[in-house]
Amino acid sequence: MVATTSQTVVVAGGSLAGHRVVAELARHGFAGDVVWVRGPEGTAPYSRPALSKELIQGKVTRDDIRLPGLDTHGLRLRVVDHAVCARLDPDDDRVLVTPTHEAPAEPSDGEWIPFDALFVCTGTRARLPEAFAGLPNVHCLRTLADAERIKERLPGRPRTVVVGAGLVGNEIAASLRSCGLPVELVVQGRLPMDTVFGEDLGRFCLDRHHANGVTTRLLTTVTGLSATEPDGPVVLTFDDGGQTCADLVVLGLGAVTACEWLHGSGLDVSDGLGCDEALRTARPNVFAAGDIANWRHPVFGRRMRVEHWSNASAQARHAVESWWAGLEGREPAPFAEVPYFWSDQYGLKYQMVGHARGHDEVSVERIGADGYPFVTYFREGRVVAAAGVNAPRAVMRMKARIQSEATTIQGAYAG
Numbered sequence: 512m513v514a515t516t517s518q519t520v521v522v523a524g525g526s527l528a529g530h531r532v533v534a535e536l537a538r539h540g541f542a543g544d545v546v547w548v549r550g551p552e553g554t555a556p557y558s559r560p561a562l563s564k565e566l567i568q569g570k571v572t573r574d575d576i577r578l579p580g581l582d583t584h585g586l587r588l589r590v591v592d593h594a595v596c597a598r599l600d601p602d603d604d605r606v607l608v609t610p611t612h613e614a615p616a617e618p619s620d621g622e623w624i625p626f627d628a629l630f631v632c633t634g635t636r637a638r639l640p641e642a643f644a645g646l647p648n649v650h651c652l653r654t655l656a657d658a659e660r661i662k663e664r665l666p667g668r669p670r671t672v673v674v675g676a677g678l679v680g681n682e683i684a685a686s687l688r689s690c691g692l693p694v695e696l697v698v699q700g701r702l703p704m705d706t707v708f709g710e711d712l713g714r715f716c717l718d719r720h721h722a723n724g725v726t727t728r729l730l731t732t733v734t735g736l737s738a739t740e741p742d743g744p745v746v747l748t749f750d751d752g753g754q755t756c757a758d759l760v761v762l763g764l765g766a767v768t769a770c771e772w773l774h775g776s777g778l779d780v781s782d783g784l785g786c787d788e789a790l791r792t793a794r795p796n797v798f799a800a801g802d803i804a805n806w807r808h809p810v811f812g813r814r815m816r817v818e819h820w821s822n823a824s825a826q827a828r829h830a831v832e833s834w835w836a837g838l839e840g841r842e843p844a845p846f847a848e849v850p851y852f853w854s855d856q857y858g859l860k861y862q863m864v865g866h867a868r869g870h871d872e873v874s875v876e877r878i879g880a881d882g883y884p885f886v887t888y889f890r891e892g893r894v895v896a897a898a899g900v901n902a903p904r905a906v907m908r909m910k911a912r913i914q915s916e917a918t919t920i921q922g923a924y925a926g
């Protein structure tokens with residue numbers, strides 16, 4: 512049994528990964544102090560995936576999407592809301608916690624909290640180019656507050672434009688259309704989600720938008736957003752010289768990692784927070800989990816960051832286990848979970864497992880009663896990913912297969 516009574520753990524980040532870390536500490540019977548700094552949102556943890564789906568569509572409320580309460584029995588837990596970790600001391604095991612999301616001018620503006628272990632779960636925030644900021648009818652969608660602001664506008668039946676056709680952009684377009692609104696989707700590439708799904712599923716996704724009445728602009732980049740009145744319609748200009756007008760613009764331009772506060776800490780923050788296969792950073796008592804973690808995946812033999820729900824949950828469990836292994840003098844295992852995500856659009860469930868980047872071959876089958884495409888992605892003859900629509904069993908079978916080919920794939924990618 513590890514003696515932890517006199518130890519302090521700081522958990523930075525109040526969403527899924529932070530929530531799971533706290534749950535795991537309780538499950539391990541950690542008997543010390545836990546300080547959980549939950550960030551600027553000021554809400555109890557909730558299901559972010561629901562924002563672009565059921566919440567926008569009005570099928571659930573903010574109360575319905577709260578994450579289940581934690582069994583913190585036995586934990587000496589201090590929850591700090593409306594506060595952020597603003598700095599990690601490079602020379603000492605302590606973090607500065609401040610009540611705003613801005614780093615304070617003087618360290619005396621916050622509280623330095625010493626720790627024995629720090630779990631960094633500060634995730635990502637929506638990418639908002641400076642040139643697009645400041646217009647009341649232009650929104651990003653990352654937080655519950657963002658979703659509620661968008662939702663407030665919907666009864667006025669606004670003309671909507673969604674910019675960006677990644678996972679979130681596609682879902683927003685589908686959800687707004689499902690609410691009966693006119694929707695135009697601006698796609699920078701040839702097809703929605705094509706950098707993730709490739710040609711066949713990308714085409715399928717595009718066809719579904721068209722079948723449901725969304726208009727699309729392909730191979731188009733937004734170059735400017737403007738409004739003649741502060742709260743008036745927004746004019747979008749495009750790189751091909753075109754223009755369109757909208758009452759509501761939602762930007763789905765991806766995410767940036769929330770690691771400014773780690774600058775100067777000596778840790779690698781070049782793309783998220785760099786850590787080893789066991790999710791340990793260069794400081795042996797600082798761990799990363801969730802959207803922010805950049806680790807070397809032992810199955811695919813390359814560094815990656817995965818911005819998906821199930822990854823955040825699994826990594827949080829693993830990061831605590833890695834720390835615990837260290838306390839017990841054991842070598843922690845690598846985090847080898849095969850990435851997985853789902854996306855709900857127009858009543859269809861898209862699912863993908865594995866890591867398709869760099870694939871050199873695909874096979875496309877039509878499966879199920881509806882004959883939807885099921886795509887298997889290969890690299891150098893090995894299956895590296897699979898994706899399908901309404902095909903959960905086939906997807907999960909492929910997950911098991913990819914996981915079991917781990918050793919061979921690792922060999923194939925070595926070096």
Ligand SMILES: Cc1cc2nc3c(=O)[nH]c(=O)nc-3n(C[C@H](O)[C@H](O)[C@H](O)COP(=O)(O)OP(=O)(O)OC[C@H]3O[C@@H](n4cnc5c(N)ncnc54)[C@H](O)[C@@H]3O)c2cc1C
Nearest residue numbers: 524526527528550559560595596634635801802818819820
């Ligand atoms: C609209 C939307 C839909 C999605 N749908 C899907 C889906 O269908 N399927 C899927 O697999 N994934 C989906 N995702 C992705 C999924 O939600 C994320 O992978 C998951 O939320 C990551 O959890 P996390 O805890 O790592 O980070 P985050 O959820 O980003 O949470 C980070 C937390 O840290 C806080 N924070 C930030 N900075 C600090 C700081 N300095 N100090 C303290 N706290 C800080 C933030 O306020 C936030 O609470 C979706 C994401 C969005 C935005």
